[in-house]
Amino acid sequence: MFTSTTFAIPKLASTPRHIAIIMDGNGRWATQRKLPRIAGHKKGVNVVRTMAQACIERGVEYLTLFAFSSENWRRPPDEVAFLMRLFSSALKRELTQLDANQICLKIVGDLSQFDDRTRSYITAAEERTAHHRRLVLTIAANYGGRWDILQAMRQLISSHPRDVNQLAEDDLARHLAMAYAPEPDLFIRTGGEQRVSNFLLWQLAYTELYFTDIFWPDFSAESLDQAITAYRTRERRFGQTSAQLASTVAPTS
Ligand code: IPE
Ligand code: IPE
Ligand code: MG
Numbered sequence: 001m002f003t004s005t006t007f008a009i010p011k012l013a014s015t016p017r018h019i020a021i022i023m024d025g026n027g028r029w030a031t032q033r034k035l036p037r038i039a040g041h042k043k044g045v046n047v048v049r050t051m052a053q054a055c056i057e058r059g060v061e062y063l064t065l066f067a068f069s070s071e072n073w074r075r076p077p078d079e080v081a082f083l084m085r086l087f088s089s090a091l092k093r094e095l096t097q098l099d100a101n102q103i104c105l106k107i108v109g110d111l112s113q114f115d116d117r118t119r120s121y122i123t124a125a126e127e128r129t130a131h132h133r134r135l136v137l138t139i140a141a142n143y144g145g146r147w148d149i150l151q152a153m154r155q156l157i158s159s160h161p162r163d164v165n166q167l168a169e170d171d172l173a174r175h176l177a178m179a180y181a182p183e184p185d186l187f188i189r190t191g192g193e194q195r196v197s198n199f200l201l202w203q204l205a206y207t208e209l210y211f212t213d214i215f216w217p218d219f220s221a222e223s224l225d226q227a228i229t230a231y232r233t234r235e236r237r238f239g240q241t242s243a244q245l246a247s248t249v250a251p252t253s
Contacts, residue, residue, distance in 0.1 A: 001170070012236060016208075018062035018182050019055065021190070022187075023047070023067065025192065025214070032215075037079060040217055042086065044217050050220065052135060053221075055224075056101070063138070065138070066199050069199075087118070099132070104129045104131070107125075136181060156175050159175075178200070187208065190223075192212075194211045210231065
């Protein structure tokens with residue numbers, strides 16, 4: 001398990017180790033082109049492939065993508081149905097390539113809402129790629145930060161019936177859906193909105209936030225480089241002062 005940023009200051013590198021992205025703007029991208037919204041979602045899948053490759057080339061170890069939120073069920077039923085179909089067909093289609101590229105695939109979220117077939121694809125894909133470490137690619141599907149904290153709390157209470165005053169942050173964090181990854185260094189949201197929309201609420205405590213107006217279907221390796229360049233200008237203080245940081249070792253690449 002990784003040490004939390006509120007417990008200890010992590011060793012930093014100039015390239016973010018973990019990037020988390022809210023892939024937003026698919027619908028507007030399509031509407032601007034007088035296409036149905038689903039055309040934007042389809043195009044967005046190609047960008048996922050490009051980003052995974054770009055992250056490998058840049059030495060990013062973990063890439064986490066928000067594909068469907070707990071609140072996206074509020075959308076029109078035909079769009080929800082399309083997104084579900086797109087998710088399982090992309091999963092099926094991409095698996096061989098993910099495996100060949102040594103990418104470990106993880107799906108996080110409340111999977112109880114998915115049908116049995118999709119759930120078995122998910123398990124099979126995770127098992128087949130579990131040993132890969134060139135990139136850990138996490139897709140957050142039917143995920144919500146509040147759902148995650150609540151499910152972690154349920155596990156904690158059932159596994160640890162001990163004095164509540166003895167509980168530490170880590171006791172909860174070890175049950176979060178992404179306990180296998182360090183907290184994100186860089187959060188990117190495409191599509192112009194500047195909000196977190198119930199993504200990784202716990203893990204974003206000390207993540208650098210980056211917002212761009214580019215719609216997800218137009219997001220490219222160059223756009224990723226711009227985000228990483230912006231990240232490199234940030235001073236991550238974790239509660240300390242600038243002077244304290246200056247007296248510690250400079251980041252490695
Ligand atoms: C993000 O794009 C994809 C999902 C939420 C599934 P949107 O569908 O939210 O696109 P906009 O924000 O309406 O343009
Ligand atoms: C956030 O985007 C969720 C995903 C990208 C999967 P939304 O488009 O659903 O967010 P809001 O509704 O604008 O906050
Ligand atoms: Mg949106």
